[in-house]
Amino acid sequence: MKENNSFDIAVIGGGPAGMMAAGRAAELGAKVVLIEKNEILGKKLLLTGKGRCNFTHNELDIRKFAEKFGKNRRFLYSALSTFGALEVINFFESRGVKAKVEQGDRIFPENSNARDILNVLVKYLKEGKVYILLNVEVVGFKEEDQKISYVLLRNQKLSADKYILCTGGKSYPQTGSTGDGYRWAEQLGHTVIPPVPALNPVKTSESWVKELQGLSLKNVSLKLFKNGKKKDERFGEMLFTHFGISGPIVMDMSKNIGDLMKNGPVKLILDLKPALDFKKLDKRIQRDFQEFKGRMFKNSLKGLLPLSMIPVIIALSGIDPEKKVDYIRREERNKLVHLLKELELTSTGLLGFKWSVVTSGGVALKEVDPNTMGSKKIKNLYFAGEILDLDGPSGGYNLQECWSTGYLAGQNAAKH
Numbered sequence: 001m002k003e004n005n006s007f008d009i010a011v012i013g014g015g016p017a018g019m020m021a022a023g024r025a026a027e028l029g030a031k032v033v034l035i036e037k038n039e040i041l042g043k044k045l046l047l048t049g050k051g052r053c054n055f056t057h058n059e060l061d062i063r064k065f066a067e068k069f070g071k072n073r074r075f076l077y078s079a080l081s082t083f084g085a086l087e088v089i090n091f092f093e094s095r096g097v098k099a100k101v102e103q104g105d106r107i108f109p110e111n112s113n114a115r116d117i118l119n120v121l122v123k124y125l126k127e128g129k130v131y132i133l134l135n136v137e138v139v140g141f142k143e144e145d146q147k148i149s150y151v152l153l154r155n156q157k158l159s160a161d162k163y164i165l166c167t168g169g170k171s172y173p174q175t176g177s178t179g180d181g182y183r184w185a186e187q188l189g190h191t192v193i194p195p196v197p198a199l200n201p202v203k204t205s206e207s208w209v210k211e212l213q214g215l216s217l218k219n220v221s222l223k224l225f226k227n228g229k230k231k232d233e234r235f236g237e238m239l240f241t242h243f244g245i246s247g248p249i250v251m252d253m254s255k256n257i258g259d260l261m262k263n264g265p266v267k268l269i270l271d272l273k274p275a276l277d278f279k280k281l282d283k284r285i286q287r288d289f290q291e292f293k294g295r296m297f298k299n300s301l302k303g304l305l306p307l308s309m310i311p312v313i314i315a316l317s318g319i320d321p322e323k324k325v326d327y328i329r330r331e332e333r334n335k336l337v338h339l340l341k342e343l344e345l346t347s348t349g350l351l352g353f354k355w356s357v358v359t360s361g362g363v364a365l366k367e368v369d370p371n372t373m374g375s376k377k378i379k380n381l382y383f384a385g386e387i388l389d390l391d392g393p394s395g396g397y398n399l400q401e402c403w404s405t406g407y408l409a410g411q412n413a414a415k416h
């Protein structure tokens with residue numbers, strides 16, 4: 001053990017990755033300090049899953065889990081096999097927070113409260129006697145001979161044998177994730193893949209979108225087109241907002257939208273009835289029109305669409321809302337079918353880092369040992385969490401990445 005102001009391990013950033021790293025290192029007997037510039041730990045964690053914290057995903061097969069991280073999936077094999085979804089569920093359950101599986105295999109704490117997850121982590125830190133510094137900002141590093149000798153705080157230095165960098169990405173900077181770690185990683189000789197917003201709401205140009213603000217649609221399909229070619233397709237839930245569209249399928253597609261938008265506008269095609277092909281949907285509408293014989297068009301769509309969407313679809317169809325359904329011509333019906341199956345949206349951009357759930361890009365993985373999370377450039381430096389060039393879809397994947405890499409970094413910094 002060290003004297004009061006010198007530590008075995010300094011963890012920078014008190015988010016999910018940093019708390020897990022610090023807790024695990026302390027559990028193994030290291031004297032650990034956790035440095036956080038906010039007034040509390042886990043500020044972003046408390047916002048996750050709309051305050052309910054979708055803390056992992058119900059996928060226990062490590063390879064299948066890692067696949068969600070695309071080309072960088074192999075980097076996660078070791079971290080996930082050491083501390084994967086099953087270990088995370090056990091970790092929280094053994095500390096009194098039961099897991100529940102919800103739609104789409106998303107896993108939440110039983111009481112739907114992110115604070116329960118944070119409380120477990122804070123207790124874990126306290127059990128390990130982790131020295132927690134709040135309202136303390138790291139402003140720089142001193143490096144000599146490929147080793148960090150100390151970190152600079154605003155008014156003082158702090159030294160440790162090892163350092164774990166867990167400062168997160170650049171998304172939701174209002175929670176403290178301002179990308180500081182990327183700058184230091186570069187100064188220390190690491191390559192940083194340029195950070196871009198991922199899991200981001202999408203702005204659209206169509207004026208009718210505003211009228212649907214707040215409307216959430218389930219079981220719809222969204223396709224992404226560029227120059228007439230389909231580039232992506234997602235099925236599930238989405239949401240209309242005052243600026244455009246959001247919700248799980250939009251967020252998951254946003255990285256591809258952002259990439260494709262670099263070379264001009266992209267089209268999105270929303271299928272409101274993916275379970276019915278054009279023919280079947282036409283038959284269904286004909287049946288509805290039979291049922292509503294003698295009634296006005298505007299009163300015939302209740303079985304087909306959410307209420308707030310009816311005036312929008314009617315306006316886009318160009319069909320007189322007061323026309324009796326009996327007099328609606330085949331071409332008019334065709335137009336309606338097309339609108340329901342191919343509602344066009346034009347993306348004008350992403351909402352940016354301020355509202356992106358994760359950051360894509362970060363510390364290049366080829367310069368980090370996947371078995372230890374240790375830097376291949378600096379002898380006593382480790383990385384964990386979103387600062388790494390890893391980002392997954394929505395569904396609990398990103399927090400799991402933090403738990404896995406944080407645990408492995410803490411464990412190895414404590415052991416070696």
Ligand SMILES: Cc1cc2nc3c(=O)[nH]c(=O)nc-3n(C[C@H](O)[C@H](O)[C@H](O)COP(=O)(O)OP(=O)(O)OC[C@H]3O[C@@H](n4cnc5c(N)ncnc54)[C@H](O)[C@@H]3O)c2cc1C
Pocket residue numbers: 012013014015016017018035036037038041042043044045047048049050053054055056136137138139166167168169171172175176177178179180181356357358384385386387395396397398399400402
């Ligand atoms: C609104 C929202 C909802 C989300 N919901 C989910 C969800 O339900 N499921 C899921 O899996 N993922 C979710 N995510 C993503 C998830 O929150 C992140 O992947 C995760 O928080 C990243 O953890 P981290 O520890 O790497 O970084 P962060 O959580 O960003 O923590 C980094 C910490 O480092 C501190 N720090 C930064 N610079 C310094 C410095 N210079 N000195 C000292 N401290 C510093 C910051 O203040 C911050 O507290 C959500 C994200 C957002 C924004």
